[in-house]
Amino acid sequence: MTNYKLLALDMDGTLLNDELHISDKNLHWIQKAIEHGVIVMLSTGRGFINAVDYAHNIGLDAPMITVNGGEIWSKPYVLLERKTLQASWVAKLHELTKQFPQTWFWAYTTERIYNKDSWHEVSEPLTAHDWLKFGYYDEDISIIEQIRQQIEAWQSLEISNSSIYNLEINPLGVSKASALEQLCSYLSIDMKEVIAVGDSLNDIKAIQAVGLGVAMANAQDEVKAAANAVTFSNNEHGVAEVIRRYIFNGEEEL
Template sequence: MYKMIAIDLDDTLLTDQLIISRGTIEAIQQAVDAGIVVTIATGRMYSSAKKIARSLDLNVPLITYQGALVKEANGEDIHYERLIDPETAHQLIEFAKYEDLHLQVYQDDTLYSSSENKLLQQYANDVKVPYVIEPDLAKLAGRGFDKMLFIDAPDYLDKLQDELRSLFGQRAHITKSRPFYLEITHPEANKGLALLHLAGRLGIDRSEIIGIGDSYNDLDLIMSAGLGVAMGNAVDELKKQADYVTYSNNEEGVRHVIEKFIFQNELTAVKSG
């Protein structure tokens, strides 16, 4: 029944310790062996997602930067890319300067920040990627960005999200991926659109897709999938829209979904046959 599974990383596939359980790895590998396309759908950089894909032996296009870039895990082929336009990028950089906010930008799979601080260091350590300090981010804006990221206190980011949405309207897709991450991408860069684009290229119908996530930026993912799954630790808004709520990221929720909707379905089909 299902031919494709798209899985978010942080707080979904990864535990709170940023690892993948052995049982979940085995379930994913069994699904791949059964002919299921298993991919990652994350807000992380391509290079970060690629490392995890390799650890799982996934040789498929990966959905990264919230859907701004879909690129082969073991190659250079880009299937989908949407960049923040230069004007919007310049305005966000100036806004961050004026408000004295920490802003990170991503271009050519490189993480840039205007200054080094604990927020940047912690982020780079968590996702295991290097970074480059560029005091004048405006120099880079002319070529557009895959993503721009504000890191701050959750309550403040809630207010900032509303403010930026009112300022930029349809020129940007603005969403929280974690309580302290506010992410800005091109308006056509979200996990749902990227998922459907990839599925179309692979000849897979929407009804044949399982999408699994935990946060606000996964709403498009689970709404675009035939079966939208929220983790047990997901935000309430996502759970309300999901077709199914699984166990938490620390309780092998992804493994449970694979076993329930891939292998139990196959067993039922065999028995019916």
């Protein structure tokens, strides 16, 4: 085995296949890594409520990073830190949606997700909620780029994505990398002892910050360029291959 102590896994497009399932091969190698003392954890743009069942199904009693680093959990249901998005920014991000009436949008609070169809259910004032993240989705990439340019001009928010068709907005400085750094300090683990695996822009900073950053074969080109290595796709048990190759030194076949 190598000296890596922590494996941080993105979910959609990485650990999960296109049917949103964890393959038997991925599960087998995750369990093998855990048995050998490696901390295997989820690091996702999803909210906690949409990620925790996967952690339970894998049997992970480990830290979690949710909403792109907005929430850090020392283990499921035990919150270590939360960084919220100011209601004034939520108001501004929502106002921007009015320029693009066909674009889908959503926003996470600590309690639930509101989206374009349910925004009328948001109780006023916005400060009555603890906001975590705002997002936009449009299959017209030119629209996504126009929205990105406007938000970038504000120079006050963290912008990433989990697909080429979306934008995910967090408070400035919040990322999976910053959350991993905080977790590693909490766990007394060096960032060089961490492997981070992902496929989208919300994974880049973590991939660049750790000892080994791995991109999926299905990852966005910018993610592949930032990574130390590229594994198989999410439909070809790419996570299992990362564990086999870099934690167990390729000692047996996948």
